[in-house]
Amino acid sequence: MSVLRRRVHTAPLEAPPLKVRRQVLSAGGARALVYSNGDADVEPNAFEHWYWREAGKVVGQAKGRGAALVFEEEGRRYVLRHYRRGGLIGKFNPDRYLWRGEAATRPLRELRLTMQLAAAGLPVPFAIGARVLRWGPFYRGDLITAMLADTRTLAQRLDEAEVSLRTWAQIGRCIRRFHDYGLYHADLNAHNILLRGDEEVYLIDFDRCRLRDPGLWRDANLARLYRSLTKLDDAREQRRFDGAQWQCLIAAWQ
Numbered sequence: 107m108s109v110l111r112r113r114v115h116t117a118p119l120e121a122p123p124l125k126v127r128r129q130v131l132s133a134g135g136a137r138a139l140v141y142s143n144g145d146a147d148v149e150p151n152a153f154e155h156w157y158w159r160e161a162g163k164v165v166g167q168a169k170g171r172g173a174a175l176v177f178e179e180e181g182r183r184y185v186l187r188h189y190r191r192g193g194l195i196g197k198f199n200p201d202r203y204l205w206r207g208e209a210a211t212r213p214l215r216e217l218r219l220t221m222q223l224a225a226a227g228l229p230v231p232f233a234i235g236a237r238v239l240r241w242g243p244f245y246r247g248d249l250i251t252a253m254l255a256d257t258r259t260l261a262q263r264l265d266e267a268e269v270s271l272r273t274w275a276q277i278g279r280c281i282r283r284f285h286d287y288g289l290y291h292a293d294l295n296a297h298n299i300l301l302r303g304d305e306e307v308y309l310i311d312f313d314r315c316r317l318r319d320p321g322l323w324r325d326a327n328l329a330r331l332y333r334s335l336t337k338l339d340d341a342r343e344q345r346r347f348d349g350a351q352w353q354c355l356i357a358a359w360q
């Protein structure tokens with residue numbers, strides 16, 4: 107049984123090499139590392155909120171831990187996200203991370219992983235580029251992805267109305283595909299699952315995620331999602347998540 111599961115996990119190794127371009131610029135006392143997906147360089151200023159404000163191209167704000175900006179360029183929409191720390195540390199250090207080498211930076215890791223998942227045919231946003239601003243022993247980070255049009259988070263959908271059992275099953279199947287590929291999602295919750303209509307399900311937000319061999323982490327992933335859903339349900343007036351929904355999701359996942 108375990109041998110069989112391992113075979114499923116060999117997929118990432120066979121994936122085609124990822125093409126990430128890298129520019130190095132100096133920005134004041136900092137050094138900017140700008141990465142882009144593919145052959146085109148991303149404009150370094152594209153990671154600055156003011157750049158899109160001044161151009162009048164800001165079309166929205168996405169809710170999350172940090173302030174994510176939605177901008178429109180040549181008829182397409184993108185999400186620019188700044189890496190922010192949560193919890194207690196975030197109160198006195200909102201966005202600085204300790205530099206432990208370029209390969210260990212969150213934006214570069216998330217860019218590469220999102221590209222890899224996309225190359226494997228998994229439903230994720232197209233990753234455009236990332237930036238790391240290094241300043242002494244610290245860095246700050248930003249990421250740009252193409253916005254998934256006409257989607258809402260599972261959390262938003264549940265605030266509006268019930269989500270059909272069929273959709274819950276689709277969510278279960280979607281998570282299973284990621285698990286079979288070996289993706290451990292560090293923050294699998296109702297805000298990181300996007301729905302388009304009742305059929306299409308995407309996962310987003312691969313910060314701190316990684317590929318792993320099969321193990322109990324998959325159950326821990328599901329347990330985390332369950333906690334997120336019950337917490338949201340407790341805060342809502344109408345209950346829209348209970349045994350039936352979860353059973354549907356789990357049955358499809360299995």
Ligand SMILES: Nc1ncnc2c1ncn2[C@@H]1O[C@H](COP(=O)(O)OP(=O)(O)O)[C@@H](O)[C@H]1O
Pocket residue numbers: 168169170171172174185187231251252253254255257259297298300310311312313
């Ligand atoms: N590519 C995308 N397409 C559509 N919406 C997105 C996309 N990326 C992020 N969002 C929205 O922005 C929110 C925050 O982004 P996320 O990547 O989850 O960052 P974080 O949770 O760290 O703030 C998401 O919950 C989602 O609503």
Ligand SMILES: [Mg+2]
Pocket residue numbers: 170171297298311
């Ligand atoms: Mg998120």
